[in-house]
Amino acid sequence: MSRGAIDAGARAGANALMDRYAAGDDSAFSELYDYVAPRLYAFLLRQTRDQARAEDLVQQTLLQMHCARRHFAPGAEVIPWAFAIARRLFIDGIRKRKHEVLMSNEEEEMTRASSIPPTSIDLPDALFASKQLAGRIQRELERMPEAQRIAFELVRQDGLSMAEAAEVLGTTVAAVKLRAHRSYEALRLALGDVIGEARGGPA
Amino acid sequence: MNLPSDLKAKVLASVQATPAPTRAPWWKVVLWIVPLSIAVAFSLFTAMGGMQHGEGRPTWMLVGTFLGWLIVAILATWGAFGRGRSAVGRARRVLAVIALATPALLFASTLVWNAIYPEAAGWWEGRLGLKCLGLSLAMAVWPLVGMMLVRKASNPVHPGITGAALGAASGAWAGVVVDLWCPVSHPAHIALGHILPILILAVAGLVIGRRVMGMRAREQ
Numbered sequence: 083m084s085r086g087a088i089d090a091g092a093r094a095g096a097n098a099l100m101d102r103y104a105a106g107d108d109s110a111f112s113e114l115y116d117y118v119a120p121r122l123y124a125f126l127l128r129q130t131r132d133q134a135r136a137e138d139l140v141q142q143t144l145l146q147m148h149c150a151r152r153h154f155a156p157g158a159e160v161i162p163w164a165f166a167i168a169r170r171l172f173i174d175g176i177r178k179r180k181h182e183v184l185m186s187n188e189e190e191e192m193t194r195a196s197s198i199p200p201t202s203i204d205l206p207d208a209l210f211a212s213k214q215l216a217g218r219i220q221r222e223l224e225r226m227p228e229a230q231r232i233a234f235e236l237v238r239q240d241g242l243s244m245a246e247a248a249e250v251l252g253t254t255v256a257a258v259k260l261r262a263h264r265s266y267e268a269l270r271l272a273l274g275d276v277i278g279e280a281r282g283g284p285a
Numbered sequence: 286m287n288l289p290s291d292l293k294a295k296v297l298a299s300v301q302a303t304p305a306p307t308r309a310p311w312w313k314v315v316l317w318i319v320p321l322s323i324a325v326a327f328s329l330f331t332a333m334g335g336m337q338h339g340e341g342r343p344t345w346m347l348v349g350t351f352l353g354w355l356i357v358a359i360l361a362t363w364g365a366f367g368r369g370r371s372a373v374g375r376a377r378r379v380l381a382v383i384a385l386a387t388p389a390l391l392f393a394s395t396l397v398w399n400a401i402y403p404e405a406a407g408w409w410e411g412r413l414g415l416k417c418l419g420l421s422l423a424m425a426v427w428p429l430v431g432m433m434l435v436r437k438a439s440n441p442v443h444p445g446i447t448g449a450a451l452g453a454a455s456g457a458w459a460g461v462v463v464d465l466w467c468p469v470s471h472p473a474h475i476a477l478g479h480i481l482p483i484l485i486l487a488v489a490g491l492v493i494g495r496r497v498m499g500m501r502a503r504e505q
Contacts, residue, residue, distance in 0.1 A: 106307035111300060115293055123288050137289060141296050142502050146441075148300045150500065152308045153439035154372045163372035163441075170441040171502050249373045252442035257378075 092117065093161065100160040104151040115144060118164050125165060125240050129172050139175070143168040162242065162249035169232075169250060215273075222272045226265055233261035234269075318431030326424045326462045333420065333466060341468040346402045353394040354464050358457035361387045365450035366432055377443045380450040384490075387453040388483040391460065395475045405470045414478020417467050421482035425452075425459035429486060433497045440498040448494015449487045456483030 096117040102110040122143055126136040146167045147154075154163065223231050229251075236247040237258070248258045339347070364383045368374045399406035432451050440447055460479055467478065 104308040112293075112297065115296060119293070119296070120288055137292055140288070140292065141299065144296045145299050145303060146500055146502075149303060149305045150439050152306050153436070154308065155368055155370060156308075157370050158368075158372035160372070166373050167441040167500060170500050174502055248376065249371055250442070252373065252377045254376045254378055 093159070096160050097158070100147075100151075100154055100158075100163075101156060104154040104156075111148070114160070118147075118160065119144065121161065121240065122164055122168050125235075126168055126172060128235060128239065129169075135175070139168060139171055142171050146171065159246060159249070162246040165236065165240070165242070165246075165250045166252070218273060219269065222269055223265070225272075226268055230261045230265040230268070233258050234265035237262050314435050315431075318428060318435065321431060322424075322428040322458070325427050326459065329420060329424055330462050330466055333416075336465060339464075339466050339468050342405050342470060343402050346398050346405055346470070347465070350395065350398055350464050350470075351461065353398075354391060354457060354461040357387060357390055357394075358454065358461050361450070361454035361457050365447065365454045366436075373442050374440055374447060377446050380443065380446045384446065384449040384453045384487045387457050388480045388487075391457065391483070392472075392475065392480045395470065395479075396472060399470055399472065402470075406472065412469050412471075412474055412478075414467075414469070414474040414476075414481075417463050417469075417474070417478030418482050420466070421456060421459040421463050421479065422485065423459075424462060425455040425482065425486050428458055429455035429490060433490075433494060436498045438498065438500055440494075441500045444498035444500075445491045445495040447498060448490035448492070450490070451494065452486035452488070452490025453483050455490075456486040 096114060099110045099114040099117070103114060119140055122140045123136055126139045126143075127133065130136050130139065143164060147164060150167075154160070223234065226234070232251065233247055236242045236250055237244060242250065244255050244258050244262070247262075248255045251258065361383055364375065365380065374380075429452055432455070433448065436447070436451075460483065463479060467474075469475075469478075
């Protein structure tokens with residue numbers, strides 16, 4: 083099961099809340115926020131790597147959901163819709179502020195490399211190793227084409243199904259499957275040594 | 286990865302300060318588009334001579350092409366305007382297929398009918414189809430604008446291609462009426478007067494759809 087797997091019952095509950103809210107039950111919004119906002123925040127924080135921007139985008143996304151509530155189809159899934167809106171606002175934000183384009187991979191790697199050693203001194207070996215691995219995975223993801231990376235993140239890190247990820251990206255399930263598969267393969271290729279070590283067991 | 290505690294209060298406050306209409310039944314949503322579109326189409330159709338203008342083609346050809354255009358228009362509208370059970374809408378590829386397959390299918394069906402009734406295809410007489418083109422555009426613009434306004438600021442993923450599919454669907458609806466009015470079946474006339482407007486509307490839908498149906502960040 084993926085790290086961010088979303089419980090089916092809670093998901094159905096959120097869909098029902100959005101349904102109620104679209105129909106005019108304003109009291110449903112607070113509960114809807116509790117379900118949707120943390121997921122949006124995690125997704126947006128990963129995209130922006132900036133807490134303030136992520137918070138701002140969460141706020142804007144929820145405001146858009148409120149403004150567009152009449153368009154929410156009965157029986158539709160709220161999470162793909164919310165993620166699709168969040169992604170649109172994120173992309174629009176990047177276009178508007180071209181001078182604030184995300185740091186290039188190289189610059190970021192340098193920043194990260196310089197930030198890891200001081201914290202690593204106090205960390206136990208296993209924790210340090212897992213942090214390093216997470217950092218490597220993140221760097222490999224950043225090297226991937228955007229379409230592959232986002233498909234991987236939505237499915238593996240945000241716990242969306244292939245169909246939901248396809249909705250967010252406006253593409254077909256087959257295309258998401260292909261992109262996710264390619265990203266797995268790229269990760270496997272790049273992290274082959276780590277996977278090999280893990281299979282071989284701890285020394 | 287905890288959310289700041291004051292964010293919820295901020296969001297609730299901004300939501301309360303922003304009025305937003307609630308969902309209406311689908312028939313209420315389209316209530317004004319259908320009568321308006323029919324009224325405009327009927328007025329133009331009668332003003333231009335109505336069914337009498339279209340006389341000359343074999344009856345079965347007339348019935349066949351009318352039904353063909355009608356079926357394609359219904360399917361294109363269902364595909365472009367409907368969103369199934371998704372709040373996001375259909376996949377980009379599906380919408381692209383609707384936008385491109387609608388004119389292609391309609392042109393192919395005309396060629397088939399011309400093959401069945403080759404004598405009808407000869408009624409060309411230099412009629413380029415400019416009247417049909419103008420009539421199609423004049424009729425199609427109303428359902429297109431109506432459907433886009435209904436879907437205003439609702440599409441976070443692909444408003445442009447949705448607009449293109451809606452444009453093709455609107456063009457097909459106009460084509461249903463223009464087909465009854467126009468007696469000419471020559472492929473060149475059909476291409477210019479009946480199919481080109483669908484392509485023009487698809488391109489217009491692509492451009493306008495981005496602006497009208499796309500979601501943008503709101504000033505806070």
